[in-house]
Amino acid sequence: MMSFYGLSAFPLTPADEQGRVDTDAFAMLLRRLVDAGVDSIGVLGSTGIYAYLSREERRRAVETAVNVTRGASPVVVGIGALRTDEAITLAKDAADAGANGVLLAPVSYTPLTDEEVFRHFAAVARATPLPLCIYHNPSTTRFIFSHDLIARLADEPGIVALKQPGGDAVSDDLSLLRSRLPPRFSIGFSGDWYAADALLAGADSWYSVAAGLFPHQARKLLQAAREGNAHEAARINAAFEPLWQLFRQQGSLRWMYAAAHHLGLIDSLPPLPLLPPSQQELPALVFALERLQAI
């Protein structure tokens, strides 16, 4: 259960043009997170390009994460797939590799009904010994979980956590969810620019893309919020704001690659057809990264 509390950092998964994971570069990114003391590492999240990697490469990525962390940070693994049998296979691979939890998003081509998503999640949860977190990410999956569906899923054995997208009413969303879900069910949020509000409102966890590269700064935000220091949380959030602006405009994935390049950490590009930001867009990123030094 400890896999789904506190700061969960989501690193990029560096890979070559054919989708082969660069395990050395990935290990380096992971080590930075362990050293910073994040509470868990979310490997193969959306910015960890799970959707673009083969089963074999996903297995290599999980093995790398388990080897690097050696229990210092729980490893939770994105196992989303179009087919139920595929998602079950990926859950088994994650357990075999020694991961601590799984994140399941309702990936689809033909849009799914609530009943289909329910049965998909229940089938995967039953097939794995690992605790499962509902990965609610409408910006990529285009599926919106109702509170009813989340409550129904929370009654299934093995489904113990929710990664909910942030929103302008994140505090209300959290209260409503708490009233519907079992007491020990973990409710966390993604959408980094909502994190300060979500954490101050008492969210159990922050599933953070930015923490994949900037774990120290993210931890400070988490800590300020945990201490109920709204002023300090707002100060840190303000320093993050130029980065949040970029994330809101174009999604976080392309910018995180550009940031990792700018910092000299990785050479890999996002998988084509995804393109990095253009040269003209880079000054905005450089400005955003400079602001992070104030944290």
Add this chain to the structure above:
Amino acid sequence: MMSFYGLSAFPLTPADEQGRVDTDAFAMLLRRLVDAGVDSIGVLGSTGIYAYLSREERRRAVETAVNVTRGASPVVVGIGALRTDEAITLAKDAADAGANGVLLAPVSYTPLTDEEVFRHFAAVARATPLPLCIYHNPSTTRFIFSHDLIARLADEPGIVALKQPGGDAVSDDLSLLRSRLPPRFSIGFSGDWYAADALLAGADSWYSVAAGLFPHQARKLLQAAREGNAHEAARINAAFEPLWQLFRQQGSLRWMYAAAHHLGLIDSLPPLPLLPPSQQELPALVFALERLQAI
């Protein structure tokens, strides 16, 4: 070029629970289409579950289609994939197997920009000797092609056709597209319930899900429209209307499986997590199929 004119029928791809294509059942469905004299066969379309099948199974499906048709109907193949390199590989597989054209949809997980879609399509078109049709299907890919982007793509060598979703203003859409696109560029429509309007307005082709199981009835609709017989086209369309109603409500894929079952043609189910319609919903389907006998 003949691959993208007239009635293009899109069959289901029967497969087992592990996603292994049942080539015997598929060949039987294909033979019905050849016997009915459809103008082309769209294998591995959205209802042909291309997104849910491995590269190997997609190759087996294309080989089956080429073997069954033996040139009697051009075979066009859905080659959509999340990665550009994957789509190129699938285009090569289709050409190697002897297909006559390819259909490319902008499948995504991270939503794509116009520039990303343009480069993806241009790269695939350059990598294959087969003529390429833009597969515009926002209900599954969630990507909307602007007329500007379509015009830009139509200037690329090898991109010769557009499968446009139908709509209430299908005739206006066709005129506007004609004014933007090269004279010999093929403009066809999907969304079966818009077909009568699209064909009467002069669309080059009808990309039809229903024709995958009901090719004779679909041909009659095409023929009436081609002859400018709006009255007869409306009569046939009215007989299809109960089926169109079901398609509009829940998408066509699940109903096409149920129809193929009801007709005793296949045993396969759609790939999980997709579920067939419930028992209570079947009478509406039976009614819709009975109405087709009036055509």
